[in-house]
Amino acid sequence: MAEDNTNFFGKVYAVVKQVPYGRVTSYGAIAAFLGAKRSARMVGWAMNASHVDNNVPAHRVVNRVGLLSGKHHFEGTNLMQQLLESEGIEVEDYKIVDFAKYFWDPAKELDF
């Protein structure tokens, strides 16, 4: 399941859970960190499957430009944005403002 870091999904969950409060990362960054940069879609798919696991802050994972591409997968139409704003992240029109400022790179900040 989510805690099993032996498979790709498990690794994705493990990384996403390490994202600090008030920070965000991208699908590509996670994929690259896991050694599968070309498999960013799998990260997104993992998020799709992670909605059953509340411990996975999927709202902190956005695409490479900071756009909340997965907002429609959250219950409300703006739940994802509200969650980010509640963490002090500026979000405008479903897009993170100063994305680079809040960006958290697992390859640099994390060390598996």
Added chain:
DNA sequence: TCAGTGACTGACC
């Protein structure tokens, strides 16, 4: 087994 699909990304035009 095969084909379609997707919460992505980079390259090209």
Added chain:
DNA sequence: GGGTCAGCCACTG
């Protein structure tokens, strides 16, 4: 600056 295409891989019917 924005639209399109191909590559990537797991899941579903």
